[in-house]
Amino acid sequence: MTGSNIIDLNAEMLAAAGESKAWxxxxxxxxxxxxxxxxxxxxxxxxxxxxxxxxxxxxxxxEVARTTMVRHAFRVLTQDKVKTKLLxxxxxxxxxxxxxxxxxxxxxxxxxxxxxxxxxxxxxxGDYASFADHNNAMLCRFLDTFGFDYEFASATQYYKSGxxxxxxxxxxxxxxxxxxxxxxxxxxxxxxxxxPFLPISPKSGRVLYVPMKQVDAKAGxxxxxxxxxxxxxxxxxxxxxxxxxxxxxxxWAALGVDFEMFGKDHQTxxxxxxxxxxxxxxxxPEHFVYELFLDENGQKISKSKGNGLTIDEWLTYAPTESLxxxxxxxxxxxxxLYFDVIPKAVDEYYAFLSAYPRQEWKERLGNPVWH
Numbered sequence: 488m489t490g491s492n493i494i495d496l497n498a499e500m501l502a503a504a505g506e507s508k509a510w511x512x513x514x515x516x517x518x519x520x521x522x523x524x525x526x527x528x529x530x531x532x533x534x535x536x537x538x539x540x541x542x543x544x545x546x547x548x549x550e551v552a553r554t555t556m557v558r559h560a561f562r563v564l565t566q567d568k569v570k571t572k573l574l575x576x577x578x579x580x581x582x583x584x585x586x587x588x589x590x591x592x593x594x595x596x597x598x599x600x601x602x603x604x605x606x607x608x609x610x611x612x613g614d615y616a617s618f619a620d621h622n623n624a625m626l627c628r629f630l631d632t633f634g635f636d637y638e639f640a641s642a643t644q645y646y647k648s649g650x651x652x653x654x655x656x657x658x659x660x661x662x663x664x665x666x667x668x669x670x671x672x673x674x675x676x677x678x679x680x681x682x683p684f685l686p687i688s689p690k691s692g693r694v695l696y697v698p699m700k701q702v703d704a705k706a707g708x709x710x711x712x713x714x715x716x717x718x719x720x721x722x723x724x725x726x727x728x729x730x731x732x733x734x735x736x737x738x739w740a741a742l743g744v745d746f747e748m749f750g751k752d753h754q755t756x757x758x759x760x761x762x763x764x765x766x767x768x769x770x771x772p773e774h775f776v777y778e779l780f781l782d783e784n785g786q787k788i789s790k791s792k793g794n795g796l797t798i799d800e801w802l803t804y805a806p807t808e809s810l811x812x813x814x815x816x817x818x819x820x821x822x823x824l825y826f827d828v829i830p831k832a833v834d835e836y837y838a839f840l841s842a843y844p845r846q847e848w849k850e851r852l853g854n855p856v857w858h
Contacts, residue, residue, distance in 0.1 A: 496566055503848035504563050510818065511553075511858055515561035517773045518746055527565075533558050533573045534738075534747045534772070539604055539622035541587050543629045545798050545824060546750075546780045549814045551575065551635055553777065554748055556815065556858045573637040575630065576738070579604045579619035580642040580728050582685075582694030601693040603728075605643040619643070629798070633807065647725030654741040654767050655722045658683065658729070660704040664766045665733055668759060683733040684709050686720050694728065732756055736763025739772055748775035751821075752787075777818040783825035796824040805829050808856075809836045815855040 504512060518531060535550050537543065551573070558571055582601040586593045590610045596618075599607040604619035615621035619641075627639055645651055658665060665683050673681055682699045690713055700717065701710040709727060710719045720726040729737050738744070739760065749757075754776045761771035779787050801810050809832040813822070816835075822828075839856045851857050 496563065500848045500852070501563070501566065503852050504560070506849070507560075507852040509560070509853050509858065511556040511560040512564070512852065514557045514746070514773065514775050515564050518557075518561055519564060521745065521773060527569045528743065528745075530570045530572050531561065531745045532743055533571065534742070534744045535573070535575050536747070536749070537575060537577050537626055538581065539577050539579045539619045539626065540581070540583065541589065542622060543626045545796060545801065545810075547626065547629070548633070548798060548810070549777075549780065550748060551630060551637065552633075552811055552814045553775075553818060554746070555635060557746060557748075557775070559858065573635070574640050574742070574744075575626070575637045576640045576642065577619070577623050577626065578642050578731075578734075579623060580646055580694075580725075581731070583607050583618070603643065603687065603692075603694060605641075606692055642728070643725065646728055649724060651737065651741050652723040654737050654769075655727070655729075656704075656707050657767050658733070658737060659702055659707055659709070659722050661766050662702045662704065665763060668762050668766070669730075669732065672759065681730075682709075682711075683730050684722060684727050685730055686711055686713070686718070686727050687725070688713050689718065689720070690714055732759050733763050735760040736765075736769070736771075737767055739764040740767040740769025743769065744772040746773045746775075748777060750779050751776055752779065775818075778821040781821055781823045783823060785823070796826065796828075800826070801829055805833045806836075808840075809833045811858075812836045812839065812855045815858050 533554050535554050537547060554573060558573060562571060580603045583596070583599060583604055584601070586596045586600070590596065592610055596607060596610060605617045607618040609615045609618050609621045611621050613621065615624060623639070623641065630637055662683070669681060669683060670678050680696070680698045682697070684699060684702070686695050686697070686709060687693070688695050695711070695713065697711045697713070699709050699711055703710070707723060708719050708721050710717060712718070728734065736759070739747070757774055757776070764771045781787060809829070812835060813828065813832045836856070839854050843851060843854055843856045846854060
């Protein structure tokens with residue numbers, strides 16, 4: 488699944504790829520159609536998102552693995568002539584809304600509620616500067632273990648370094664347009680206090696959910712009340728972040744994302760992300776919505792709860808390829824992750840592997856083993 492692998496291209500395979508109905512090829516064809524009658528950009532950008540409120544889990548693996556499958560199919564269809572990149576983006580500037588159940592000392596983190604995750608101390612020990620830094624490092628180690636070809640990105644670094652400044656200033660200019668998209672999606676009480684801008688309090692360091700008293704597009708500033716005193720901050724330089732729905736669209740516009748998949752829990756918001764992206768001068772990426780992973784009780788698996796089957800538990804009993812197969816199959820169908828799925832996935836993987844050498848390219852490209 489490594490994106491840096493050299494792809495063996497031959498005429499028969501290319502012809503089969505062009506006709507393949509396998510879902511990674513179908514998604515890759517959408518990206519190619521996106522640039523119909525125009526040149527590809529210098530780099531076609533694939534993105535995955537990660538919330539470092541907890542340790543990476545099997546769902547994290549699934550999103551990166553599936554995106555890599557689409558990237559691989561795209562490279563085949565374009566005969567490896569178009570540069571691609573997979574950006575694994577960590578939303579580590581988000582405020583810590585609750586303390587995860589699986590940290591060593593939950594009480595020690597209580598004073599840091601609502602502070603950016605990169606400002607929360609690391610409860611696990613070691614040399615990591617913050618809770619987010621620890622979890623980001625675990626994410627990278629996790630992805631490196633499987634040989635994924637990716638570039639890591641930190642929201643905190645991107646905001647503070649100015650990578651988003653141009654689009655954040657545009658958000659100030661087009662504040663009313665963004666509000667016109669967001670307000671109809673909110674209840675009456677929430678509408679009264681909503682702002683797409685979330686300032687980082689100079690007093691408490693917390694991410695503030697407060698209404699704006701003024702948005703000065705010319706100066707690039709916002710004004711709000713912070714613990715009883717009127718405060719003005721620039722929207723640039725990491726003093727402010729965006730609410731998560733506008734943040735999706737802003738990031739797509741700022742980075743030029745071409746493809747991003749996300750779970751079904753985002754599906755109703757996808758149109759909002761797209762509209763925000765367009766308002767901010769970008770072009771919304773191609774989407775793929777996958778169903779959620781559930782534990783044996785039918786509950787959504789969660790990083791903060793630590794429920795569901797873990798990667799380590801799977802790999803104790805089965806090879807990585809069987810997990811890759813599990814992620815490839817029926818991505819639009821909700822799946823339970825519990826022990827009994829492992830032997831079934833192993834048996835199916837070896838059956839597909841046995842069939843592969845005897846197949847023509849048309850069948851091979853529909854065989855999960857190839858992906």
